[in-house]
Amino acid sequence: MDELDSALVRMLQEDGRRTNRDMAQELGIAPSTCLERIRSLRKSGILTGFHAEADLAAIGRGLQAVIAVRVRPPTRAVIEAFQTFLEGMPEVVSIFVLTGNDDFLVHVAVRDTDHLHAVVLEKLAKRPELADVRTSVVYGHMRKKVIGPA
Numbered sequence: 001m002d003e004l005d006s007a008l009v010r011m012l013q014e015d016g017r018r019t020n021r022d023m024a025q026e027l028g029i030a031p032s033t034c035l036e037r038i039r040s041l042r043k044s045g046i047l048t049g050f051h052a053e054a055d056l057a058a059i060g061r062g063l064q065a066v067i068a069v070r071v072r073p074p075t076r077a078v079i080e081a082f083q084t085f086l087e088g089m090p091e092v093v094s095i096f097v098l099t100g101n102d103d104f105l106v107h108v109a110v111r112d113t114d115h116l117h118a119v120v121l122e123k124l125a126k127r128p129e130l131a132d133v134r135t136s137v138v139y140g141h142m143r144k145k146v147i148g149p150a
Contacts, residue, residue, distance in 0.1 A: 001046065001149055004029070008037055009046065013146045016050040056093075061109035064093070064138035065116055069104040069124065072131040079103060082129055091119050102132075113137075 001009075004027065011023050024034035041047040056062060071082050079097065086095050086106055096105040110116045116135070124133055 005037060005041060005046070006149060008034070008041065010146050010148060012038070012047065012050070056109045060111055061091075063112055063116060064107065064109045064141055066136050066138060067104075067106040067108060067120065067124070068102040068132075068134040068136075069106060069130065070101065070132040071103050071127075071129040073129075074103060078129050082127065085127065089119070089123060091115075107138075 007027055008023060011018055011026070020035050020038070021031050024031040027034065038047065056064065069082075071078055082104070083095060083097060086092050086104070089108075091108045091110050093107040093109050095107075097103065098105060108116070108119060110119060116137075120133060120135055124130060
């Protein structure tokens with residue numbers, strides 16, 4: 001990746017709906033060059049997709065929590081099966097598979113505390129492989145929109 005590719009990645013992370021012509025003009029390159037560079041970034045796997053970001057509170061999921069989970073036995077089969085279970089839960093925003101004391105950190109977005117309580121007790125705690133669960137309510141969440149190369 002050169003400076004031009006980095007600039008295109010940054011611009012698309014800031015606004016994935018930005019037009020090719022607009023980006024080309026800002027960078028001082030031909031629209032055809034810009035389009036070819038973006039195609040190359042997609043083909044190489046640097047750009048993996050484009051998505052819309054929704055306001056969680058506006059869609060009825062104003063309460064977020066991070067749930068630390070430990071499963072037993074800590075085998076590949078158990079970890080993969082539990083991850084598949086989590087991926088199917090509509091409340092789950094993201095899943096982190098970890099080393100250390102916890103096997104997973106699960107970011108959830110729910111309606112309210114009653115909904116969070118139900119997720120923990122009626123979904124997670126019923127799983128036979130669950131050894132430990134700790135829930136932390138999120139007061140605020142910030143996600144960097146632009147992440148540059150290392």
